[in-house]
Amino acid sequence: MITVTSKKDCCGCTACAGVCPLGCITMQADSEGFVYPVIDASKCINCGKCDKICPVQNREPETTPRKTAYIMRNNDADIVRNSTSGGATSAFCEAVVKEGGVVFGAVYDESFRVMHRCIDNAEQLELFRGSKYVQSNTEGIFAEVKKQLESGRKTLFIGTPCQVAGLKRYLGRDYDRLLTIDFVCHAVPSPMVWDLYRKTMEKKFGAPITSVNFREKSFGYHSSTITLTFANGKKSQENTLTDLMMKSFFDSISTRPSCHECAFRRADRVSDLTVFDCWNITRYVPSVKDDDKGYTAVLVHSDKGEELLKSVADKTVSYSADFDLLLQYCGVMALKNPPIHPQRDAFFEALNNGTGLEQAVKTYIPVKLSRKVFGKTKRTLHRLGILKLMKRIKAGGK
Ligand SMILES: Cc1cc2nc3c(=O)[nH]c(=O)nc-3n(C[C@H](O)[C@H](O)[C@H](O)COP(=O)(O)OP(=O)(O)OC[C@H]3O[C@@H](n4cnc5c(N)ncnc54)[C@H](O)[C@@H]3O)c2cc1C
Structure with a gap:
């Protein structure tokens, strides 16, 4: 039975609640507004699934990063204006939906609470656009992702590194049609x-x-x-x-206590792609003048990530960049709590x-x-x- 002895050891990903075969774990907000698992001990059969699934308790060993990096911008000026950095993430979402796939990302609900949602049409993708600097609610979302994957649809999940790690442990196996994007994450506010x-x-x-x-x-x-x-x-x-x-x-x-001892701040990331702010394009691509509109820094960690990147070639401009330099100057938060x-x-x-x-x-x-x-x-x-x-x-x- 999962027990959170220190709040620094729970990222609130919801994987434990999702995997419980008897539904005896609910995610409940504490006095700071962050959700943690609460177990109904009278129903629990001590199967241990919740302990085994936790991405913080079961950290994956470090691997050598692929060290492929790009700086990208969407060709659509409106998308760039309404995106946090260069709107590259929107291009990735569009490519997946165009192929008949679905995208999971964070939106505002009607009261402006931040929630994860599934979108499968291009018109609604703008709801994902822009960072919402609040921990999003992912309750029930991992089961929905699994359902989409099992039905054979290409599925892109975008979230914090801990949400992606939680999802992957929840799924428990690789899916060719699953794509994941995380971002360099300072922390999530309450x-x-x-x-x-x-x-x-x-x-x-x-x-x-x-x-x-x-x-x-x-x-x-x-x-x-x-x-x-x-x-x-x-x-x-x-x-x-x-x-x-x-x-x-x-x-x-x-910010959430676990963010200050984040288990996922590392150069080898959990996702296929990692996106973040590129603050100074001229440092990496001296031939480009910074027009103050924003560029997305993108790290590629897998062949699937590389393919997704190639699929948006006609919708974006991209420059190859030095992986270490990009992390050193723009992606500090990828490595440092x-x-x-x-x-x-x-x-x-x-x-x-x-x-x-x-x-x-x-x-x-x-x-x-x-x-x-x-x-x-x-x-x-x-x-x-x-x-x-x-x-x-x-x-x-x-
Ligand atoms: C909480 C948070 C902290 C961040 N910290 C840093 C940082 O320290 N340094 C840095 O360089 N970049 C950070 N970023 C990433 C950055 O803000 C941009 O998202 C990134 O540059 C990509 O920009 P874009 O223009 O390509 O896409 P955008 O238009 O920004 O798209 C962002 C995508 O992120 C998803 N998203 C938005 N809010 C949330 C959320 N709360 N939870 C989960 N998913 C969400 C959306 O679904 C969308 O698909 C952070 C983002 C968030 C949400």
Whole structure:
């Protein structure tokens, strides 16, 4: 019977709940909003399947990475604008659906909670587009993936490295028609903090949220903002250092405990492809000028991954890149755990005791005044072309 003695040992992938033959494991949120398995001991027959399936308890031995890397961008400018980096992931999804396959990825539901879903038509793929910096709910999804595979359909699963690892252990065997993409993952923030954030923002702006974009590019890829729109036409546009949600994410105060000792931060990844932000294309491809629209860095780990990459050749531009250099400068989080914030427990305790999110952020991770001023003047700096100049200076004049 699976027991989580330390929260650092459970990534919340749901594989144990999915494999239990008697359905006696449910995933329940703790006081921080992260799900963990809870077992109904009166039903459990001690078959041990849950222990055997856990991807954290049963880490795969390290292998030598393939060391193939590319920097890619979707040819469709709208897709690039609405994607986190270069929109390469959208091209992969499209290729699978075009062949009659299905894609599993993360979407917002009608209340803007982040959930995994299955999509099999090109029109709906835009729902996957863009990173949602919240742990997505994968309950029941692994069984759905298995069903699609067993029915013979090509199936692409996109998720955090731990979700992909959980899925693979759940399936328990290789499927030729299964493709997986993970991303370099800083960590996953708490769904409870995300709920509090939405409520805080809706109260502040006086209307329900109608759209969310965690990495909106109206000031360019390098100055992306988390942009929310509200039913009354108002708009919130904050940068990663001033926004309550993004600041608590990047300061690692709202993130899942297991992310800070992640079992899957390694160069040999669990997936066929790994995607992440390419922050400085000129470092790897000197002939290309950085136009601040974003490029996706892609690592290839298998022949299936290489094939998927080839299948989108007419929909993307791609440059071969140095694997080690790309990881060193853009994919640091593939290898290095972010340190957990020393005030994390106090932050969650305050939230559970009724302190509002705004106050908790102010107390434990206050936003610097200089950052606030910069955030407020960003639009003007952008309009005057000063923001672009600042970015150029920061990038070493390129
Ligand atoms: C929680 C999180 C942390 C990340 N941390 C880093 C990092 O530290 N460094 C880095 O370089 N890149 C990180 N990324 C990846 C990065 O944000 C982009 O997803 C990546 O650059 C691919 O961009 P794209 O334009 O090709 O695709 P996008 O349009 O961004 O597509 C992203 C795909 O990811 C899936 N997805 C989105 N949100 C989630 C979620 N919450 N859970 C599971 N799947 C999801 C969607 O289904 C979609 O198919 C992170 C992403 C997430 C969701």
